[in-house]
Amino acid sequence: MLNMSQAKKYLQRGGFILVAAGFMYTSNLGLLSYVAHWNSPKLYWKGKLEDTVRAEAELLGFHEEITIKIEDNGKTPGLSYKQGGKYFVQLSPDRADLAELRHELYHIANGHLDSNSINSFWQEPKATFYAFIMSFKDRE
Numbered sequence: 107m108l109n110m111s112q113a114k115k116y117l118q119r120g121g122f123i124l125v126a127a128g129f130m131y132t133s134n135l136g137l138l139s140y141v142a143h144w145n146s147p148k149l150y151w152k153g154k155l156e157d158t159v160r161a162e163a164e165l166l167g168f169h170e171e172i173t174i175k176i177e178d179n180g181k182t183p184g185l186s187y188k189q190g191g192k193y194f195v196q197l198s199p200d201r202a203d204l205a206e207l208r209h210e211l212y213h214i215a216n217g218h219l220d221s222n223s224i225n226s227f228w229q230e231p232k233a234t235f236y237a238f239i240m241s242f243k244d245r246e
C-alpha cells in the first residue's frame with residue numbers, strides 16, 4: 107500500500123532524477139501521462155465527482171474550495187485556473203479521468219496557479235509525475 111508520505115518521497119526523488127538527468131521532458135512526460143491515464147476511471151456524476159475532488163484535494167493537503175466545471179475546452183481533457191481568488195477545475199465531460207483531475211489538483215495545491223503562468227519545464231512535469239505515481243495507488 108502506497109501512502110502519501112511514500113508518494114511524496116517518490117515524487118521528490120523522481121523530480122530530482124528528472125532534473126539531474128536533464129531528460130527531454132516532452133517525450134518522457136508523454137509516456138508518464140500515458141501510463142497515468144491508462145485504465146484511469148472516467149469521471150461521470152457530478153455528486154460523486156465533488157466528493158472525489160474533495161478527497162483528492164485532502165490527499166494533497168489542500169482545504170480551500172474548488173469549483174468544478176464540466177465543459178470541454180476544445181484542447182485538453184482538463185485545466186485549472188484561479189479567478190477572483192477562487193480555484194476552478196474545468197473538465198471535459200467525455201475525456202476527463204481521475205488522472206487528469208489529480209494533475210490539475212496538484213497544480214492548485216502546490217501554488218502553481220499563483221504565479222502568472224504554469225512553468226512547463228518544472229511545474230508541469232511535477233503534476234504529471236504526481237498523477238503517474240498516484241495511478242499505481244488505484245491498481246493495488
Ligand SMILES: [Zn+2]
Binds near residue numbers: 213224
Ligand atoms: Zn498541467
